Amino acid sequence: MKVLSTNIGEPTTILWRGKEVKTGIYKYPVDQPIFLDKEDVAGDHVIDRRYHGGVDKACYLYAAEHYPFWKEKYPDLDWNYGMFGENLTVSGFQEEAIKIGSIYQLGTAKVQISRPRQPCYKLGVRFGSPAIIKQFIDSKLSGVYVRVIEPGSVSAGDEFILENENIQGISIKELNTLLFHYNAEEHAELLKKAVEDPLVSDDDKKYFPKD
Numbered sequence: 001m002k003v004l005s006t007n008i009g010e011p012t013t014i015l016w017r018g019k020e021v022k023t024g025i026y027k028y029p030v031d032q033p034i035f036l037d038k039e040d041v042a043g044d045h046v047i048d049r050r051y052h053g054g055v056d057k058a059c060y061l062y063a064a065e066h067y068p069f070w071k072e073k074y075p076d077l078d079w080n081y082g083m084f085g086e087n088l089t090v091s092g093f094q095e096e097a098i099k100i101g102s103i104y105q106l107g108t109a110k111v112q113i114s115r116p117r118q119p120c121y122k123l124g125v126r127f128g129s130p131a132i133i134k135q136f137i138d139s140k141l142s143g144v145y146v147r148v149i150e151p152g153s154v155s156a157g158d159e160f161i162l163e164n165e166n167i168q169g170i171s172i173k174e175l176n177t178l179l180f181h182y183n184a185e186e187h188a189e190l191l192k193k194a195v196e197d198p199l200v201s202d203d204d205k206k207y208f209p210k211d
Contacts, residue, residue, distance in 0.1 A: 001092040001160035003106075004064050006034045007082030008044050014125050025122045027082030033155040034087060036109040036148045041087045055147055056114045056201050062086035062143035063093035069141065074127055083126070084117075086143055088154065095140060095173040101166030101199025108152030110163070115201050116142040116176050140176045170194050175204065182209045 009027035013020050024044065035042035036059050062084045071079060081089040095116070102113045119137065124130040136142070170178075170193060177187060178194055191208060194200050 001090050003088055003154060003156050003158045003160075004091050005029045005081035005089040006032070006154060006156055007087055007089065008034065008041070009082070009085070014122070016121065016125065021122075023122045023125070025085040025126050027085055027087065029081050029089075033107070033153040035151065035153050036106075036111065036146075037151050038148050044087060056203060057145040058148045059088065059111070059146050060084075060086045060117065060143060061088045061090055061093065061146065062117075063095075063141070064089050064091045065093070066139075066141045066143075069139070073135065074129070074132075077127065084143060085123070085126070090160070092160075093143075095142060095144070095176065096171050098144065098172050099166040099169040100172065100175055101169045101197070102162065103149065103164040104146075105161040105163055106152075107154035107158040108150075109148060109154055110150035110152070111146035111148055112199075113144055113166075113172070114147045115145045115204055116172050116179070117145065118142075118179070137176075137180050140173050140181075142172065142176050144172050166197075166199055169197055169199060175200065178209070179204065179207050184209075 007027040008030050009024040011022050011024060012026045013022050039054050039058055041059050098113055100113050104111055119133050123136065124133050170190065174190055175194065178191055195205060
């Protein structure tokens with residue numbers, strides 16, 4: 001995996017249900033490294049810290065390979081990397097292959113795969129259609145948040161170097177399945193595995209289905 005773009009957002013005021021709301025989802029590529037800190041990206045703007053930023057959501061990654069899928073659905077948008085609110089657009093990223101809890105060296109930072117993206121209404125505003133919310137969930141092309149174990153700088157061109165894979169863990173795609181597409185007959189064992197995995201966030205576990 002390799003970083004193709006580093007992206008930063010400025011606060012943007014949007015109109016939502018008749019009220020003005022600020023958001024940091026409008027991110028655009030920058031021609032410089034970004035610094036991954038323990039709870040956010042330096043110089044970025046995290047507006048609502050109830051749902052964004054924090055230890056388990058310090059930095060958001062999205063795959064460049066997913067862009068063509070969405071461009072086909074939304075051809076009239078003015079496309080750029082950062083469209084999904086990601087700080088890092090990466091190549092070679094596959095939700096079905098990457099395990100929750102795995103640790104990577106990334107530039108001078110060390111990060112741990114933590115949580116898939118759960119989209120909110122602001123993604124719908126960014127895309128000009130609330131339909132993107134369900135489409136995003138159904139696609140399982142969620143991207144992922146990372147915990148920052150060791151803060152550091154990341155530049156375009158930096159590679160993800162796997163240091164410690166959570167071999168027995170579940171993949172990002174499997175976690176998305178449990179959160180949004182659970183079927184008791186098909187996924188009971190997967191649910192048990194995820195519940196017992198200490199590297200799966202408690203904030204995700206609370207959304208697990210209750211058999």
